[in-house]
Amino acid sequence: MVSRWTAGQQSATACCGWAAHQGPVFCMTKLPAGGDILLLTGGDDGFVRGWRLSEVLRALEAQAQQASRQAQAQAQQAQQQQGGGDAGQAEPQLQGLKPCLAARMPRTESPLGTISLPPAVQALALEGGSEAGPGARATVFVGCSDGGVHVLDLASGAVSPTSAGGAGGHVAGVLGMDHSAAAGCLATGSEDGTVRLWDPRTRGCTRALDAGTGPTGGREVAPGAEALRCLRNAPVTCLRFEQSGSWLMAGHGALPTPPVVPAAPGAAAVAAAAAAAAAAAAGLNGGSLSMWNLGMATRSRHVPAGFVPQAMAVLPAEVAVVGADACLSRFTLGLDEPTRHPLPPSLRSAFGLALHPGTGGMAVGGSGGSVCLLSRYGKQTGGVHFVSDED
Numbered sequence: 001m002v003s004r005w006t007a008g009q010q011s012a013t014a015c016c017g018w019a020a021h022q023g024p025v026f027c028m029t030k031l032p033a034g035g036d037i038l039l040l041t042g043g044d045d046g047f048v049r050g051w052r053l054s055e056v057l058r059a060l061e062a063q064a065q066q067a068s069r070q071a072q073a074q075a076q077q078a079q080q081q082q083g084g085g086d087a088g089q090a091e092p093q094l095q096g097l098k099p100c101l102a103a104r105m106p107r108t109e110s111p112l113g114t115i116s117l118p119p120a121v122q123a124l125a126l127e128g129g130s131e132a133g134p135g136a137r138a139t140v141f142v143g144c145s146d147g148g149v150h151v152l153d154l155a156s157g158a159v160s161p162t163s164a165g166g167a168g169g170h171v172a173g174v175l176g177m178d179h180s181a182a183a184g185c186l187a188t189g190s191e192d193g194t195v196r197l198w199d200p201r202t203r204g205c206t207r208a209l210d211a212g213t214g215p216t217g218g219r220e221v222a223p224g225a226e227a228l229r230c231l232r233n234a235p236v237t238c239l240r241f242e243q244s245g246s247w248l249m250a251g252h253g254a255l256p257t258p259p260v261v262p263a264a265p266g267a268a269a270v271a272a273a274a275a276a277a278a279a280a281a282a283g284l285n286g287g288s289l290s291m292w293n294l295g296m297a298t299r300s301r302h303v304p305a306g307f308v309p310q311a312m313a314v315l316p317a318e319v320a321v322v323g324a325d326a327c328l329s330r331f332t333l334g335l336d337e338p339t340r341h342p343l344p345p346s347l348r349s350a351f352g353l354a355l356h357p358g359t360g361g362m363a364v365g366g367s368g369g370s371v372c373l374l375s376r377y378g379k380q381t382g383g384v385h386f387v388s389d390e391d
């Protein structure tokens with residue numbers, strides 16, 4: 001599909017689109033499947049759906065032939081009427097495309113005893129991570145808006161929950177997740193301001209890391225006081241394992257508004273206000289990045305990003321980050337000396353970052369319906385702007 005964008009004369013037009021979910025699509029990933037490519041999408045309707053690329057391309061070719069016949073008929077009709085003009089076209093919407101997999105995620109009971117709305121699928125992670133080879137990737141991990149973490153078996157379509165509904169689970173939406181084959185571990189980041197580590201074999205949470213800036217922040221904490229952490233910690237917006245599985249990189253959003261300290265404040269209010277003041281002094285209010293030593297379960301670095309990170313990719317010698325800023329930021333593995341590459345003005349906020357393992361090229365997508373293609377050196381090489389029928 002990228003070759004269609006870049007090689008065609010109308011390179012700024014998307015080649016196709018189809019209705020995959022009722023409501024927004026929040027996440028997607030792909031994996032090899034018997035000589036084909038399986039695209040997995042997660043949406044606001046609570047479903048994970050699978051689409052075979054070969055079926056998408058067949059539907060695209062069939063619709064292109066039909067569109068060609070219709071264009072010829074319209075041209076003949078226009079010639080007969082001696083008028084008419086080209087009103088512009090949106091990308092063709094593929095009709096009748098059916099998913100090969102459709103799995104609905106169950107609702108998770110919150111450890112706080114609250115009742116949530118039907119969950120939306122907000123994060124997907126393949127078994128073995130994005131850098132794993134085309135081996136037995138039969139499992140995908142799913143993170144939901146109610147804090148649920150589920151395991152989806154791609155062969156059978158069966159969904160089994162982790163212990164996220166019990167002790168040690170998230171109490172707010174899962175925003176990012178990654179699996180490391182080297183570490184044998186699944187990591188999830190949440191709006192509740194914590195990073196959780198999971199054992200995929202036992203389906204249990206093995207560690208909870210407090211990502212806040214307060215007295216307990218930056219190290220492992222025991223379950224409990226989840227509601228307080230939600231109030232004082234910035235959300236963990238994205239995360240990725242380093243290749244060895246010994247280190248974890250995480251992005252954090254803006255800190256919550258500091259609580260109003262009463263005339264006779266309690267110890268908790270004083271601690272929260274002090275943590276907010278310390279974070280403001282360190283420049284962390286606008287979003288930050290952290291690096292965690294998983295062997296010691298401690299945070300080794302925490303630096304301001306200058307924007308809210310929303311997607312990242314860990315390369316052999318650097319960390320690429322995009323977010324609520326029109327730039328691609330490239331940090332060293334030690335989170336030092338960021339190099340910033342400007343993105344098109346239409347990408348005011350980027351939500352997706354994909355890395356080509358062979359060329360090192362990157363694709364960035366976000367607000368405005370735009371995708372920008374960049375070389376491994378950060379130079380823009382192309383892009384596409386999506387226009388729907390409603391637009």
